Amino acid sequence: MTETLDCDLLVVGGGINGAAIARDGAGRGLRVVLCEQDDLAAYTSSCSTKLIHGGLRYLEFGQVAMVRKALKERQVLLDMAPHLVRPLRLLLIHDASMRPAWMIRTGLWLYDRLGGRTRLPASRPVGLRRHPAAAALREEFKIGFEFSDGWTDDARLVVTTALDAAQRGARIHTRMRVTQAVRSAGGWQATARGADGGGLQIRARALVNATGPWAAEFLHQAAGSDRGRRLRLVKGSHVVVRRRLEPDFALMLQAPDRRIAFAIPYERDFTLLGTTEVEFGDDPRQARIEPAEIDYLCALANRYLKVPVGREDIAWSFSGVRPLLDDGARASAVTRGPEPRSYVPSTGTHALTFFRFSKITLRSTARSRTTGNFDNGSSLIGCSRWSMSAEQAILALPLISMAQEPHTSSRQFES
Numbered sequence: 581m582t583e584t585l586d587c588d589l590l591v592v593g594g595g596i597n598g599a600a601i602a603r604d605g606a607g608r609g610l611r612v613v614l615c616e617q618d619d620l621a622a623y624t625s626s627c628s629t630k631l632i633h634g635g636l637r638y639l640e641f642g643q644v645a646m647v648r649k650a651l652k653e654r655q656v657l658l659d660m661a662p663h664l665v666r667p668l669r670l671l672l673i674h675d676a677s678m679r680p681a682w683m684i685r686t687g688l689w690l691y692d693r694l695g696g697r698t699r700l701p702a703s704r705p706v707g708l709r710r711h712p713a714a715a716a717l718r719e720e721f722k723i724g725f726e727f728s729d730g731w732t733d734d735a736r737l738v739v740t741t742a743l744d745a746a747q748r749g750a751r752i753h754t755r756m757r758v759t760q761a762v763r764s765a766g767g768w769q770a771t772a773r774g775a776d777g778g779g780l781q782i783r784a785r786a787l788v789n790a791t792g793p794w795a796a797e798f799l800h801q802a803a804g805s806d807r808g809r810r811l812r813l814v815k816g817s818h819v820v821v822r823r824r825l826e827p828d829f830a831l832m833l834q835a836p837d838r839r840i841a842f843a844i845p846y847e848r849d850f851t852l853l854g855t856t857e858v859e860f861g862d863d864p865r866q867a868r869i870e871p872a873e874i875d876y877l878c879a880l881a882n883r884y885l886k887v888p889v890g891r892e893d894i895a896w897s898f899s900g901v902r903p904l905l906d907d908g909a910r911a912s913a914v915t916r917g918p919e920p921r922s923y924v925p926s927t928g929t930h931a932l933t934f935f936r937f938s939k940i941t942l943r944s945t946a947r948s949r950t951t952g953n954f955d956n957g958s959s960l961i962g963c964s965r966w967s968m969s970a971e972q973a974i975l976a977l978p979l980i981s982m983a984q985e986p987h988t989s990s991r992q993f994e995s
C-alpha cells in the first residue's frame with residue numbers, strides 16, 4: 581500500500597545527522613518525515629570510535645575555530661544527554677620519537693580552554709611509574725599527559741535522538757528507501773519504497789540529504805543531479821579485544837605514520853582499538869575489516885601494551901565508511917589535513933546535503949543555540965519557520981530504557 585504524506589521537511593537517512601536534523605526540525609514546529617533505508621544507525625553512526633571530542637589532533641593543523649566549535653558541541657551533548665554521553669579520561673603516552681612534549685603541552689593547554697566552561701577535569705602531565713593506567717603499559721614509557729573528552733554509545737544516541745524527534749511529532753520510517761526525489765514548484769516530490777512492499781509518496785517543502793556515504797549516489801540516482809561534488813569513501817575499522825586496560829583510562833596511540841588511534845575500555849570486559857583508514861570503493865554495506873587492518877591495529881597497540889594483542893584475542897570487529905571530498909589526496913593524507921576540506925555541503929539541486937559533519941554531533945543544536953538559525957540551510961531549503969523556538973532543540977534527550985547488552989548489529993564476528 582502506498583501512503584501519501586505532506587511535510588515541511590523530508591530527511592533522507594537515519595544516521596546521527598538525519599536523526600538530529602529531524603529532532604531539531606520537529607522541535608521548531610516543522611512537520612518532519614525521516615526515511616531510513618535500513619535500521620536507524622545501521623552504518624557509520626554505529627561504527628565510529630564513539631568519542632565525543634573536539635579533535636585534539638586538528639590543533640596541529642591550525643584548525644582552532646573548528647576545534648572550538650566541536651568542543652562547544654561536546655559540552656552541549658554532555659549537558660543534554662548525560663545519561664548517554666559520559667566523560668572519558670584519556671592518556672596520551674609521550675614517546676620521544678613522536679611529537680615534542682612542549683607541543684603536546686601547548687596543544688592541551690589550548691584544548692582545555694577553547695570550548696569555554698566545562699566540568700571536565702583539565703589536562704595534566706603525569707609520571708607513568710605510579711599512574712593507575714601504567715599496569716597495562718610497557719615499562720619504557722615514563723611520562724604521559726591526561727586530558728578529557730566524552731564517550732557515547734553512538735547507535736543508542738541515534739535511536740534516542742530519533743525517538744525524541746518522534747515524540748516531538750516527526751514521522752520516522754525505517755526500512756524505507758527514498759528511490760526518487762524530484763524538484764517541484766512547492767519543493768520536492770519524493771518516492772520511497774518499503775522493505776515490506778509498502779511505499780510512501782511524500783510532498784515536502786524541503787529535503788535534507790543525510791545519507792552519509794551514499795550522499796553522492798543519492799544526488800545522482802534519486803535526485804538526478806550531476807552537479808554535486810565527487811566523493812571518496814574511506815573505511816575505518818575497529819577491533820574489540822579482551823580487556824587490556826583499567827576501566828578509568830583510554831589511551832591515545834600515536835602510530836609511526838603520525839596517525840592517531842585509540843584504545844578504549846569497552847563494555848566492561850573488552851578494549852576497543854581503532855581506527856584504520858583505507859580507501860574503499862564498494863557498497864558501504866559491505867565494509868568489513870581486512871587482515872592488514874587487523875595487523876596494523878595489533879601492531880600499534882603492541883607498541884604500548886604490556887600484554888600484547890593478537891588475532892586470537894579479537895572478539896569482534898566492525899567497519900564504518902566516511903565520505904570525503906575527492907580532492908585527489910590519499911586517505912591518510914586527508915585525515916592529517918584540515919577536516920573542513922573533506923566535508924563541505926553540496927547544494928547542487930537545492931537539497932541540503934550533509935556530509936560536512938565529521939563527528940557524531942547534534943551540531944544543529946549547538947548552532948541554533950547561538951544564532952537561532954541552521955547553518956546556511958534556512959535559505960536553501962526555504963523554511964521561514966526554521967529559526968523558530970531554537971531553545972526546543974537543546975532540551976535534554978529523554979531517558980529511554982533499552983537493554984544493556986553490547987550493541988552488535990552490523991558487526992563482523994570473528995570465530
Ligand SMILES: Cc1cc2nc3c(=O)[nH]c(=O)nc-3n(C[C@H](O)[C@H](O)[C@H](O)COP(=O)(O)OP(=O)(O)OC[C@H]3O[C@@H](n4cnc5c(N)ncnc54)[C@H](O)[C@@H]3O)c2cc1C
Nearest residue numbers: 593595596597617625628629630631758792816938939940
Ligand atoms: C571509522 C570511523 C570512526 C569514527 N569515529 C568517530 C568518533 O569517534 N567521534 C565522532 O564524533 N565521529 C566519528 N566518526 C564520524 C561519524 O561516525 C560520522 O560523521 C557520522 O556517523 C555520520 O553520520 P551520518 O548520519 O552522516 O551518516 P550514516 O550514519 O552513514 O547515515 C546515513 C544513513 O542514510 C541511509 N540512506 C542512504 N541512502 C538512503 C536512501 N536512498 N533512502 C533512505 N536512507 C538512506 C543509510 O542507510 C544510513 O543509515 C567516525 C567515522 C568513522 C568512519
